[in-house]
Amino acid sequence: MKIFESARLRLTLWYTLVIMVVSITFSLGIYSIQTYELTRFEAIQRERIENRIYDSAPQRARNPLVLDEGLVTEAKQRIIHRLGLINGILMIVATGFGYFLSGKTLRPIERVLKDQENFISDASHELRTPLTAMRTSLEVFLRGKKKTLSSATALIKGSLDEVIRLQSLSDSLLDLSTGSLDRQSFQELELKEVIDSALTSLAPLAKKRRIKIALRGKSVYVRGSHSHLRQLFVILIDNAIKYSPVAKGKVSITLSQKGRSVTVTVKDNGKGIDQDDLPHVFDRFYRADSSRSRGGSGGYGLGLAIAKKIMDDHNGEISVNSLPGKGSTFQVTFRKHQA
Ligand code: ADP
Numbered sequence: 106m107k108i109f110e111s112a113r114l115r116l117t118l119w120y121t122l123v124i125m126v127v128s129i130t131f132s133l134g135i136y137s138i139q140t141y142e143l144t145r146f147e148a149i150q151r152e153r154i155e156n157r158i159y160d161s162a163p164q165r166a167r168n169p170l171v172l173d174e175g176l177v178t179e180a181k182q183r184i185i186h187r188l189g190l191i192n193g194i195l196m197i198v199a200t201g202f203g204y205f206l207s208g209k210t211l212r213p214i215e216r217v218l219k220d221q222e223n224f225i226s227d228a229s230h231e232l233r234t235p236l237t238a239m240r241t242s243l244e245v246f247l248r249g250k251k252k253t254l255s256s257a258t259a260l261i262k263g264s265l266d267e268v269i270r271l272q273s274l275s276d277s278l279l280d281l282s283t284g285s286l287d288r289q290s291f292q293e294l295e296l297k298e299v300i301d302s303a304l305t306s307l308a309p310l311a312k313k314r315r316i317k318i319a320l321r322g323k324s325v326y327v328r329g330s331h332s333h334l335r336q337l338f339v340i341l342i343d344n345a346i347k348y349s350p351v352a353k354g355k356v357s358i359t360l361s362q363k364g365r366s367v368t369v370t371v372k373d374n375g376k377g378i379d380q381d382d383l384p385h386v387f388d389r390f391y392r393a394d395s396s397r398s399r400g401g402s403g404g405y406g407l408g409l410a411i412a413k414k415i416m417d418d419h420n421g422e423i424s425v426n427s428l429p430g431k432g433s434t435f436q437v438t439f440r441k442h443q444a
Contacts, residue, residue, distance in 0.1 A: 109215045113207045120203030121196065128195050132188040139184050147177055227390045228278055231405055235267045277407040280336075281389065286418040291328045296360055296369060299331060303338035307346065315352040318342070322360030325367045327439040329419050337415045340408040341371040341435050348433070349375035365441040370434055377429040386425060387413040412437075 246252070246260050300320060304311075311318055327334075338358075345356040359370045378386060382393040392406040409423075416423040416437055427433035 109211060109218070113204070113211055116207035116210065117200060117203040120206060121199045124199040124203070125192070125196055128192055128199075132192055136184055136188060140181055143177060143180055224281075224389060228274075231274060231390065232271065235271055239264050239267050274405050274407075277405060277411060280411050281407065281414060286330055286333060286415075288418075291330060291419075293326055294329055294331055294334065296325050296327060296334070296367065297322070299334045300338050300342075300358060300360075300369070303335050303342060306339060307342050310343065311346050311356075314346055314349070314354065316346050316349055316354035316356060318346075319355070319357045320360075321357065322369075323362070325360050325362045327367050327419070327441065329439070333415045333418070337412050337437065338369075338371075340412045341437075344408060345371050345373035345375065345433070345435075349373045367439045367441060368436060370436045372432065372434040374432040377431050377433055378425070378427040379429055383425060383427060387423070 242260060242263065246256070249256075297320070304318060304320070307318075342356060342358070346354065349356065354373060354375060356371065356373045359372070361368050378393050382391075385391045386393060387409045388406075389410040390406045391410075392404075413423050419439060421437060421439040423435065423437045425433060425435050
């Protein structure tokens, strides 16, 4: 990314500048101390030698001693030379080190930016496809000669379905793009009650697909957001219903508590998930079977990404086990804090 590279160079420049300002300040200090000491040493030595030589000589025969000034100047130049060399080496090392450090500092920011870029491009793609399809069918209808009430009704029905799907897509995008939940607003919740409320809204779908749902386990409590945990169970149970065979599907939900950790499993006997797809199902826009999912019934591959975000916000974990053809088991675990 160009912006990342230029930010890295600028940061390197700043690192080097700071190190060089410190180093040059120190060098100037060292130089002035050294030259002061040198001049003092030269004056003392001169005085001592003069005293020794002229001690016995008569006053008028005394001439001021001429010491080799060149030696002092040369010593000063050698100090300047050495300090210059040290500063030069330091500048090269500081630039290399600064470049390495700025890369390390900026990498997480680059990753977030890249992630966001991908998210926006995936989202735009998902929005564009149904919008283009809808636009085309509306234009074809308007250009057509034979417009009947039934063809207009069919067109409106089709468009309405797309609008409903687009609305759910925009809701999901909003859920994913909002920041973390405020834990201050969390309440003590009875999980069975939260799951029951999710089941109520899914009852029509379960009835339509003739799927049996069983909820087992004792009553367990966790701290959390009621609406978000309800959404989490709607996603998991909705998937379990969606990906199970009509009339033969069985979904069982189990609650349990071990020590301070509360676990809920949602198990189905549906189509299962391929081992290759398993590590990716919590990624945004990931659909294990894209050809089928892009059709009418499937979602946008955002449900499990939202479920994972909700569990992250609750300081919990979500995982999945699955056998293709046998079914899948999703497990969510909450860690209860010490009271
Ligand atoms: P979608 O809206 O497509 O269902 P999700 O994020 O909820 O998106 O799920 C991602 C993918 O994981 C789905 O496309 C599906 O292939 C697979 N998946 C999720 N839950 C199940 C399940 N219970 N059984 C089989 N496959 C599932």
